[in-house]
Amino acid sequence: MDSQQRKKILAAHFAGINPDELTTDFEVFVHGMRQAKRYEQLKQWWEEMDALRVLRHTEQVMKYKSEVNKFLTNPLDLLSQQKDTIIFKDKPIGKTYSYYRTVLPQEIQIRVAYDTLIERFMTFLQHEKCAIRLSENQLTVTLFIPKINFQLENEWQQFIQFAYSEEELYKSFTLFVNSMKLTNRGFGYVHFPSVTEAMKLWQAAFYIATLKERVIRYPDNYRKAKTDEERESAFKSNREELKQLLDGLRTELRTNELNFDKAVRLSRRFNRTGSSQFSYGTVKPRSKKGKIEDKIIEILEEPVSHLNCPLALVDEIAQNHIHVAGDTIKNRCYSCGRHLPPKSETCYFKGKLEANRFVFSDPSQRLQSGSGQAQPSICLNCLVVAFGCPIKLAGGAIIVRLVPQTDEENQQILPEKYLQMLTLGELNLIAGRYLLINCREFVRERGGATPVSEKIGQVQYTLWRVARTLPSGTLEKMDLTLFAGESEIPLPTRHLVWLSYLQDSFSPRLIVNGKDNMRLCQAIRLIQKDEVIAAIYTLATAESTEVTPIYDWSYSEKRSLEELREKYCTLLERSSKGDKIMAKQAAFSYDVAALTGLTYAYCDYVRRVLEKSEPRDTVQREVKKLIEKVVNASFFNYEAADVLPRTRATMFRNDDNYFCYDRAKQLLKETLKLELSGREGQNEKGQEQLAVYFDDILNAYAELSQKYNKTEQRKLFYQLKLNLHAKFAPLFNQKGD
Numbered sequence: 001m002d003s004q005q006r007k008k009i010l011a012a013h014f015a016g017i018n019p020d021e022l023t024t025d026f027e028v029f030v031h032g033m034r035q036a037k038r039y040e041q042l043k044q045w046w047e048e049m050d051a052l053r054v055l056r057h058t059e060q061v062m063k064y065k066s067e068v069n070k071f072l073t074n075p076l077d078l079l080s081q082q083k084d085t086i087i088f089k090d091k092p093i094g095k096t097y098s099y100y101r102t103v104l105p106q107e108i109q110i111r112v113a114y115d116t117l118i119e120r121f122m123t124f125l126q127h128e129k130c131a132i133r134l135s136e137n138q139l140t141v142t143l144f145i146p147k148i149n150f151q152l153e154n155e156w157q158q159f160i161q162f163a164y165s166e167e168e169l170y171k172s173f174t175l176f177v178n179s180m181k182l183t184n185r186g187f188g189y190v191h192f193p194s195v196t197e198a199m200k201l202w203q204a205a206f207y208i209a210t211l212k213e214r215v216i217r218y219p220d221n222y223r224k225a226k227t228d229e230e231r232e233s234a235f236k237s238n239r240e241e242l243k244q245l246l247d248g249l250r251t252e253l254r255t256n257e258l259n260f261d262k263a264v265r266l267s268r269r270f271n272r273t274g275s276s277q278f279s280y281g282t283v284k285p286r287s288k289k290g291k292i293e294d295k296i297i298e299i300l301e302e303p304v305s306h307l308n309c310p311l312a313l314v315d316e317i318a319q320n321h322i323h324v325a326g327d328t329i330k331n332r333c334y335s336c337g338r339h340l341p342p343k344s345e346t347c348y349f350k351g352k353l354e355a356n357r358f359v360f361s362d363p364s365q366r367l368q369s370g371s372g373q374a375q376p377s378i379c380l381n382c383l384v385v386a387f388g389c390p391i392k393l394a395g396g397a398i399i400v401r402l403v404p405q406t407d408e409e410n411q412q413i414l415p416e417k418y419l420q421m422l423t424l425g426e427l428n429l430i431a432g433r434y435l436l437i438n439c440r441e442f443v444r445e446r447g448g449a450t451p452v453s454e455k456i457g458q459v460q461y462t463l464w465r466v467a468r469t470l471p472s473g474t475l476e477k478m479d480l481t482l483f484a485g486e487s488e489i490p491l492p493t494r495h496l497v498w499l500s501y502l503q504d505s506f507s508p509r510l511i512v513n514g515k516d517n518m519r520l521c522q523a524i525r526l527i528q529k530d531e532v533i534a535a536i537y538t539l540a541t542a543e544s545t546e547v548t549p550i551y552d553w554s555y556s557e558k559r560s561l562e563e564l565r566e567k568y569c570t571l572l573e574r575s576s577k578g579d580k581i582m583a584k585q586a587a588f589s590y591d592v593a594a595l596t597g598l599t600y601a602y603c604d605y606v607r608r609v610l611e612k613s614e615p616r617d618t619v620q621r622e623v624k625k626l627i628e629k630v631v632n633a634s635f636f637n638y639e640a641a642d643v644l645p646r647t648r649a650t651m652f653r654n655d656d657n658y659f660c661y662d663r664a665k666q667l668l669k670e671t672l673k674l675e676l677s678g679r680e681g682q683n684e685k686g687q688e689q690l691a692v693y694f695d696d697i698l699n700a701y702a703e704l705s706q707k708y709n710k711t712e713q714r715k716l717f718y719q720l721k722l723n724l725h726a727k728f729a730p731l732f733n734q735k736g737d
């Protein structure tokens with residue numbers, strides 16, 4: 001046990017016992033955690049366990065017992081381990097359990113389905129059993145559970161009752177089919193093995209809703225009605241027909257009348273999208289030689305199936321080894337690789353044991369071995385898991401996975417917690433660590449509408465949507481991966497964070513006059529190349545139809561822009577991790593910021609002097625002229641001296657300049673080894689300020705020309721120019737008078 005694991009174990013232990021038994025050990029533990037600045041983390045663990053009583057108790061302790069006896073032994077030192085049993089003060093308090101995943105599908109859609117189910121199961125164990133994760137990777141998870149005789153299988157069965165309950169299936173299945181068409185032309189009959197009564201009801205309700213659509217709205221008398229009256233009367237007579245049809249079905253199914261009534265009630269929760277998912281050509285009522293009614297009866301009369309737990313104890317690994325998925329092996333599930341049970345065991349199930357749209361995004365294109373079968377075989381388990389997952393690669397949907405980064409102290413930020421806090425209007429669905437994004441913005445093209453994601457690129461679109469939706473603080477703590485078709489594309493954290501700041505600074509529009517915003521697309525692609533300063537410049541000089549321009553009074557936007565300049569350097573540095581080229585680029589970006597701080601002081605001084613006597617367009621022209629001269633320190637000084645009464649300027653540490661100020665100061669102090677104490681001061685607003693001289697600029701340039709070759713210097717000055725232009729955007733955005 002490492003120290004973090006000890007903390008977790010005691011947290012789970014205290015959450016699991018009766019609050020009356022919370023004694024001095026508990027108080028010492030809570031205070032210890034607070035002293036170690038771990039109190040917030042502790043509260044988060046308990047919140048995840050839904051342990052409200054212990055949380056309330058902790059608040060009492062904090063309020064009324066601010067001191068604890070220093071001589072008491074730290075309870076963390078009273079923990080010991082015998083094999084997998086954890087002992088606290090000579091008493092066993094629980095066990096550690098290591099499980100591995102028995103199912104590792106290759107196909108993205110079904111893998112996401114298994115991942116989400118397991119993640120939900122973990123949450124369930126946290127809530128119900130005060131379980132806590134001690135360690136975790138793609139294959140295994142180790143839990144501590146404050147129980148001695150914990151049986152995974154029992155909990156799994158209870159979890160299935162919960163995950164496939166009426167309400168949970170409404171969220172994962174019904175809302176999903178109501179939200180988007182899975183395919184344009186619809187699909188044929190689908191039928192899943194039901195693991196709960198509620199699952200039967202929802203499946204039957206899905207067909208009843210479809211039947212309604214077919215009988216009431218689809219017939220010619222309704223669709224081709226010429227007047228409102230005709231339509232009204234068609235609606236009435238069709239509704240009567242449906243009523244008789246349903247009454248007939250109810251008697252056909254004498255054993256399950258109550259269930260049938262419930263299914264009819266649930267069928268009202270499907271909207272028009274949900275009711276028209278099936279293909280009109282294949283899925284028809286009996287009167288049109290279809291089988292909808294038969295399906296409803298089949299589903300309601302079928303016995304309940306069993307769903308195996310996709311986790312097993314590591315000790316059982318020999319008997320229950322992991323399978324390889326793929327279509328080369330006969331009589332195996334194409335999705336999970338397990339053996340398909342003999343027909344005699346599955347004959348109660350009237351559906352097809354093969355892939356459908358809910359399992360794979362494009363089921364018919366899977367088989368390469370040419371077995372003559374249209375769809376690959378899928379086992380009962382995979383069908384059930386696929387049914388319960390709302391995340392599907394359909395209709396241009398984008399799936400993004402979020403995995404929390406672990407910091408030095410192994411603290412994890414759980415994405416679920418952040419995602420729950422957001423208003424999810426924009427993001428359609430969230431399941432576990434997956435985010436489903438639908439592209440709802442379209443551009444006009446050749447008379448039609450194209451999703452903007454197709455126009456600007458799926459990766460670019462996803463970067464932008466995610467950056468716009470999640471706060472930068474959250475993004476910085478996550479590793480994100482985009483699932484595009486069958487490939488996985490990592491979305492670098494730094495790109496998302498930078499884009500998030502660009503959004504805060506410029507609020508760019510994605511669509512401008514029915515077309516994609518070229519400037520924004522350019523900026524996104526520059527960000528992907530780590531060209532942050534050029535990206536800022538691109539948006540700072542964009543039209544007011546494309547972005548919200550920055551003005552003098554755009555205080556918070558100017559502040560975010562300076563934060564972005566800082567994040568540009570720090571995240572580049574953090575991402576370099578031994579990559580020499582990137583580390584050099586990071587050092588370079590700090591130098592650009594330092595030179596920006598120095599030269600900005602002069603440019604701004606020139607602006608202030610000119611503004612006293614000159615019209616606005618002259619001020620703009622002169623400042624632009626000065627910025628062009630930054631390629632050469634002497635030219636720059638001559639040009640500035642033309643306007644200025646003296647050679648000394650002042651840098652101010654403003655909100656919108658703090659980073660460049662700090663870098664410039666560091667350059668003077670540490671690189672040029674100047675004594676700054678006589679130059680520093682504070683103005684009347686308490687703002688830090690520093691006097692600089694023409695000589696500082698000459699010396700800084702001389703120093704950097706030693707450090708960089710000619711090409712690098714050109715790049716340095718180019719970036720410096722772009723930076724200054726963006727900094728003076730409020731001036732250049734003023735209309736000349």
Ligand SMILES: [Zn+2]
Nearest residue numbers: 333336379382
């Ligand atoms: Zn399977």
